[in-house]
Amino acid sequence: MYPTIGTLLEQTAERHPDREAILDLRQNRRVTYEQWNQHVNRLARALTDAGVKKGDRVSAVLYNTLELGSLFFACAKLGAVFNPINYRLSSEEIAFILRDAEPKVVVFESMVEAQIRPIAERQDDLVFWCIDRGTSSGYAQDYWELVEKAPDLSININVDEQDTFSIMYTSGTTGKPKGVMHRHRDLIEQSQILIAMTQLTPRDRGLAVAPMFHAAELHCCFLPRVHIGAGNVLLHQFDARTVLETIQREQVTMLFAAPTMWNLLLKENVEDYDLSSLRLGLYGAAPMAPSMVRTIHERLGIGLVQAYGMTEMGPAVTFLLPDEQLKKAGSAGKPAIHHEVRVVRPGTDGPSEPEEVLPPGEVGEILVRGTCLMQGYYKREEANRKALYKGWYHSGDLGYLDEEGYLWVVDRMDDMIISGGENIYPREIEDVLYEHPGVFEVAVVGEPDETWGERVVAYVVPKDHSLTEETLDAFLRESDKLSNYKRPRRYVFVEALPKNASGKIQRYRLRSGATGVSVGQEGAG
Numbered sequence: 001m002y003p004t005i006g007t008l009l010e011q012t013a014e015r016h017p018d019r020e021a022i023l024d025l026r027q028n029r030r031v032t033y034e035q036w037n038q039h040v041n042r043l044a045r046a047l048t049d050a051g052v053k054k055g056d057r058v059s060a061v062l063y064n065t066l067e068l069g070s071l072f073f074a075c076a077k078l079g080a081v082f083n084p085i086n087y088r089l090s091s092e093e094i095a096f097i098l099r100d101a102e103p104k105v106v107v108f109e110s111m112v113e114a115q116i117r118p119i120a121e122r123q124d125d126l127v128f129w130c131i132d133r134g135t136s137s138g139y140a141q142d143y144w145e146l147v148e149k150a151p152d153l154s155i156n157i158n159v160d161e162q163d164t165f166s167i168m169y170t171s172g173t174t175g176k177p178k179g180v181m182h183r184h185r186d187l188i189e190q191s192q193i194l195i196a197m198t199q200l201t202p203r204d205r206g207l208a209v210a211p212m213f214h215a216a217e218l219h220c221c222f223l224p225r226v227h228i229g230a231g232n233v234l235l236h237q238f239d240a241r242t243v244l245e246t247i248q249r250e251q252v253t254m255l256f257a258a259p260t261m262w263n264l265l266l267k268e269n270v271e272d273y274d275l276s277s278l279r280l281g282l283y284g285a286a287p288m289a290p291s292m293v294r295t296i297h298e299r300l301g302i303g304l305v306q307a308y309g310m311t312e313m314g315p316a317v318t319f320l321l322p323d324e325q326l327k328k329a330g331s332a333g334k335p336a337i338h339h340e341v342r343v344v345r346p347g348t349d350g351p352s353e354p355e356e357v358l359p360p361g362e363v364g365e366i367l368v369r370g371t372c373l374m375q376g377y378y379k380r381e382e383a384n385r386k387a388l389y390k391g392w393y394h395s396g397d398l399g400y401l402d403e404e405g406y407l408w409v410v411d412r413m414d415d416m417i418i419s420g421g422e423n424i425y426p427r428e429i430e431d432v433l434y435e436h437p438g439v440f441e442v443a444v445v446g447e448p449d450e451t452w453g454e455r456v457v458a459y460v461v462p463k464d465h466s467l468t469e470e471t472l473d474a475f476l477r478e479s480d481k482l483s484n485y486k487r488p489r490r491y492v493f494v495e496a497l498p499k500n501a502s503g504k505i506q507r508y509r510l511r512s513g514a515t516g517v518s519v520g521q522e523g524a525g
């Protein structure tokens with residue numbers, strides 16, 4: 001029988017019982033694989049006592065913590081469905097996901113209580129657990145109290161490799177979240193690919209600095225390290241100096257970071273730290289400029305591996321390996337084992353046809369398929385028909401394959417903005433800005449930014465000239481409908497937005513600078 005994620009942890013604990021599994025820097029707590037497996041067993045029992053059964057959802061609104069990693073494996077042992085949620089989302093955005101996923105238990109920490117409390121006050125049918133002792137109000141139970149009184153007994157539940165293991169929400173082109181469902185086997189396949197691509201061994205020690213609610217850190221880094229028996233150092237949230245200090249002190253060998261994070265690390269005096277233990281850096285979530293690739297080689301002296309993909313694929317689809325980084329800088333690499341990539345003529349009235357393959361060098365839609373392909377979107381049958389048309393995942397990305405089979409991603413079919421590794425969709429920002437009485441029309445686009453990859457820019461047609469950037473920014477800050485990181489960092493006030501003959505806004509003209517006639521206001525946000 002093919003293993004499940006729950007048996008994977010048990011097997012690692014049997015092979016390496018005394019090896020350190022996790023160091024949670026926030027708690028300064030170290031646990032071996034044997035100790036951690038025991039904790040996960042207790043947590044699974046506590047969830048069972050709370051009424052969680054096979055197939056039920058368990059949601060987590062947590063930073064990088066031991067508790068998040070433990071929930072991941074406790075759900076696996078129960079056959080429950082793990083639902084990690086972006087802690088940066090607003091209260092209303094989190095509430096939408098909870099209404100859609102309908103979890104039996106929601107686990108959170110005190111740093112997100114401002115977002116959770118309004119939900120708890122409105123949805124009294126939800127059960128909340130807080131991982132911070134004595135810091136939560138009466139609506140939440142104490143995670144540690146519940147776990148510590150539960151017995152350390154193995155869970156005897158029949159979980160199959162084809163059972164749904166996780167629902168990870170990602171916004172669609174309209175900004176509406178969709179839950180990506182993955183099976184146990186999908187993620188174990190992904191783990192095995194990453195072990196091979198990074199030559200991971202039990203002697204490695206990885207530092208988790210990217211958020212673990214994202215598939216990149218959770219599926220491509222954390223899970224493979226547990227799979228092989230390597231160590232995991234969990235940093236609660238990214239801080240460049242803390243990352244460098246931790247690599248030196250804990251002898252970290254591997255690190256995944258979005259290009260934005262690598263850029264922030266390089267702004268520090270990296271030469272002041274002993275980083276000789278670091279052998280490999282991974283990056284993804286957004287393209288990395290060739291100049292940064294060269295700088296990392298020069299200043300850190302480590303190999304790099306790029307992964308291109310999407311949550312729907314588990315997420316990694318293609319890899320650019322260390323010896324390819326300079327000669328193919330800017331490329332997304334070649335397909336992972338058991339994966340296929342095609343570039344096809346973009347569809348006009350429906351999904352692109354997988355058979356309409358384009359020749360090397362010609363730009364089209366990127367289609368992918370492989371062993372890690374999602375089960376589908378949760379309760380989104382129409383979206384499934386489009387995204388999984390004829391067995392291929394239709395990415396919505398535009399790119400081309402070169403003569404050597406390397407993939408180059410050049411743009412997106414939708415207008416998604418990637419800022420700091422986060423996906424931001426213009427429509428959701430526009431919808432909130434339209435609620436301001438002084439806004440007549442608005443269009444949001446991304447523009448290049450040295451630190452964040454892209455930054456959000458809003459082109460606004462005001463109802464009168466009294467509207468200011470400060471007014472709009474204050475309006476968004478006061479709203480609970482938009483996360484802070486999605487706020488525009490620059491506003492351009494114009495008399496009209498460029499449109500085509502049918503009246504649709506031409507965003508590409510905004511990105512190229514054809515903004516209409518300025519009314520003389522522009523700010524940096």
